[in-house]
Each structure stands twice: as structure tokens, then as C-alpha cells.
Amino acid sequence: MVAVTVNPRRWWALGALVASMLVLAFDSTILNVALPTMAGQLDATTGQQQWMADAYIVVFASLMLPAGLLGDRFGRRRMLICGLAVFLGGSVLGSLAGDVNAVIAARAVMGVGAALIMPLSLSVLPALFGPDERGKAIGMISAASALGMPLGPLVGGFLLNHFWWGSVFLINIPMAALGIAACVFLLPETRDPASPKVGxxxxxxxxxxxxxxxxxxxxxxxxxxxxxxxxxxxxxxxxxxxxxxxxxxxxxxxMLDMSLLAQRGFLLNTVAATLVMFVLSGLMFAVPTYLQAVLGHDSFGTGLRLLPMMAGLMVAAKGAQPVLARFGARAVVSAGLVVLAFAALLGSRTTTDSGYGFTALWLSLTGLGFGFSIVPAMDGALGALPADRAGSGSGLLSTFRQVGGAIGVALLGSLLAGAFRDRLDVAGLPGPMAHAAKESVVAAHAVAAHTGSARLAASANLSYVHGMTVVLIVCGIASLVAALLAALFLPNTPVVQHTGRKEAPAVATPVADAGQ
Structure with missing residues (x-):
């Protein structure tokens, strides 16, 4: 293969990738804010809420490897457009769903689309940008994701306050359509027909x-x-x-190229990114319900109160590049994980009387820690990939990250549910009511309102905060372990040098496509 000359449209093409990633970020946080409302209107248990989140993530994670390979073989731009179209279709199905099972099915369809969007958005970067610009491009994508995260709760909260819950899916349609248009007109086509077949x-x-x-x-x-x-x-x-x-x-x-994991830079950066996603996914599952059910804010107010974390993430995404150039990846990733651990352990001191100010403090630190750890970890992993395995390699990276997120929601959500049930005081309630109250803090408040029991409502708040404390302690420990691993083993490569070798040949030469 021959190397591709500098693409004069590369920054415009990055705009297409940013639009694609914005769709995913927008949707993920809309659902986090919508879950408490949907739980009340659909009578969803905590387990069903976890499946509404995890049906998407499990499908997302399990299909990213074949999705990356499909892009390598048949055209990354073409498959990215297909992914956005499938995501759009799943959003339509979600907006029309009438029960919990239909929502879960729609989320699974959206997961198929997301599986195409995520790895292919990343796999295009090595073909568009050299090592001196790739980190900046990743930072811009991360910043776009950060922008989508606060917009999701804000727009979702507004929709939930004024329309039915299905509107949080309907809003994805113009976002996905914008992503499709951007890819059609701005993104060059690349492929590697010699890549492995999908098994x-x-x-x-x-x-x-x-x-x-x-x-x-x-x-x-x-x-x-x-x-x-x-x-x-x-x-x-x-x-x-x-x-x-x-x-x-x-x-x-x-299809699953284990030889990529033999490359120290790729393996260790992937592990770091996976552990960060484990922590963040668990936090984002627990915190919106705390803000709504315990502190009593509506959906829009919850979105506003998540902004400190998003602001911290945007600051870190913008500031990561100069810090990386000065101190190297190992120091920055390790420091980011330590900040993330401190934020989680500080958050574990939250009580029902703490108020929002304390929560805003540790949420902003969470965003900073996340941004300063995930951006250099992803950049280091992508920089270590062989150029002819960009699609499958970035698919493997994305798969591990999403598996970390799925296990974070499942494991930390289960710890939260178990701690809540063990602590909730249902003495004096009839059996069916006691069972219903233990399903979730939203259900417990509904039972408390029905029975007029202020004691049950207070117990529900205390029990949920106890469960969230358990989750935050586990998140803090996981972050400290990840920080130690990064400090001991991560290559200390400055962002401008990457692997220290001559830049590998580009993934493929641009090919003509009818849409261009």
C-alpha cells in the first residue's frame, strides 16, 4: 500500500465524525435522565431499568468487532452511514414503544447502529491525521461527546416535562439525519479489502x-x-x-486479533480506557436517580445539575494535549485516574442532607478525571495500532470499552439494588406492598405516597444514598487500581511521538464513491 498524502478536507471530514459521535453521546445521557420517569410510567423494576440501559450496551459491545471489519472490507464511510440509518430506525421504534419489553427491543436495535458508528468513526482517524494531529482530533471528538452529554439531559428533561417519554427517542431522528448528511458530503471513503472476513x-x-x-x-x-x-x-x-x-x-x-493485545501500548491503554468506562457508566446510572428521587428535582433540573461533570470533561478534553506533550501519557493517565478515584471517594461521603453544592463539587472532579484519563488512553491505543488493522483494532478497543461500560451498569447497578433492598425499612407494610417498594427507590416513593408513610419515604432516601455510597467506593477502588497499573506499566510516550517509529502506511487510499 502507499501512504496517503495529507487530506485537505480532513478537518471537514472530522466534522462528519463529530456529528456521528454526537448522536451517541446525546442519546446515552438522555436515557440516564429518562430512566426514573420511565420507571414510574412503565412500572419498571431496577432490573428492567438496567436492561433498558444494557440491551443497548451488550449489542453495542458484541457487534463492534464485526462492524469494524465490515468497514475495513466494504468501506468505512458506507458502513458508518448504514449505522446511523439503523440507529435512526431504532429511535423511531423506541418512540412508538408501549411497554418495557418494546423499549428494550428498540434499544437493542439502536445498539446495532451504534456498533457501526463508534469503531468506524475512530478507525477513519489514522487515515486522515498523522501522529502530530491525531491527538487533537481525538480531543475534538471527546469534546463533541462531552457537548452531547449535557445537551442530552437538558433537551431530554425539557421533553419529559412537556411531552410523553417516547419523545426522548424521537429527538434522535434529526441528529442521526444530520450525521448521515455530514458523512455523505464530507467524509472520504477508505477501505482495506484484505482485512479478515466477519465470522x-x-x-x-x-x-x-x-x-x-x-x-x-x-x-x-x-x-x-x-x-x-x-x-x-x-x-x-x-x-x-x-x-x-x-x-x-x-x-x-x-476476527478477534489477539496479536494486537501482545502490543504493550495497545493493551495497557485499552485496559485503562475500559476501567474508566466501568467507573463512569456506574456513576451515570446511579447519579440521575439520586438527583430526581432523593433530591426531588425534575428531569430538566437533573440535566442542569449534571453540567458540572460535563464542564469538567470539556475542560480536560481541551487541555489534555499540552499536558500530554509536556508530561507524557503515563503521568497524565495516572493522574487522571487518581483524580477520578478522589472524586468517587469524595462522593461516597454524600448524605441525604448534603445538598447539591457538595454533589456539584465531586461531579466536576469526576469530569476532569475522566477527560484526562480517557483522551490520552484512547490516543495511545490508536497510535499503537498497525495501520492495516485500524478498523478491527479500533473495534477491539471500542468493544473492551463498551464491555467495561456494560459490566459497570450491570455490576454496580446490582450492588446498588442489593444495598437498597437490604437497608430499606418496610416493617408494617403488607407483603405485596413491601415487595413493590423494594423494586426501586422510585417504586418505594410511589408506595410511600399511596400509604402516606413519611417514614418509608425517608427510609427510601437513606437506603438509596447508602447504595450509591457502596457504588462510589467500588468506583474509587477500581480507579486507584487502574492508576497504579498505569503508573507501573503504561509506556510514557508523549502524544507527538506516539510509538517512536516512522508513521505506518495509511489504512487505504481514498476511493471514489458515488456519494462524493
């Missing part, structure tokens, strides 16, 4: 293995970790995922 068996093993694992974690608070079905699901997940790894290692041209 149907491997894809099935990935999907079923991750699905079994997430199902077992979500159901554990109801059934108990030692339940026979739980043990069977964990065992099935282990067998399926182990079979996937063994099968891929024997393939001459594997």
Missing part, C-alpha cells in the same frame, strides 16, 4: 457470551449469587467466551 460463529459466541454474563449479573440481587440458574449462566458465559478466544487463536485470519 458468524465468532459473532454469535461474542453476543451470547456477553449476554449470559450481563444477565447473570443483573439477576443476581433477585436470585442470589449462589442460585443454580446464576451459576449456570456464569458458567455458560465463561465457556462461550473461552470458546471464542480459542477459536479465534486458531483462525489464520481472526
Amino acid at each position: 458468524l460463529v465468532s459473532t454469535a459466541l461474542t453476543t451470547t457470551g456477553l449476554g449470559a454474563l450481563i444477565y447473570a449479573i443483573i439477576q443476581a440481587p433477585d436470585r442470589g449469587w449462589g442460585d443454580d440458574l446464576e451459576l449456570a449462566m456464569f458458567g455458560a458465559a465463561a465457556v462461550l467466551l473461552a470458546s471464542l478466544v480459542l477459536r479465534e487463536r486458531r483462525m489464520p485470519s481472526p
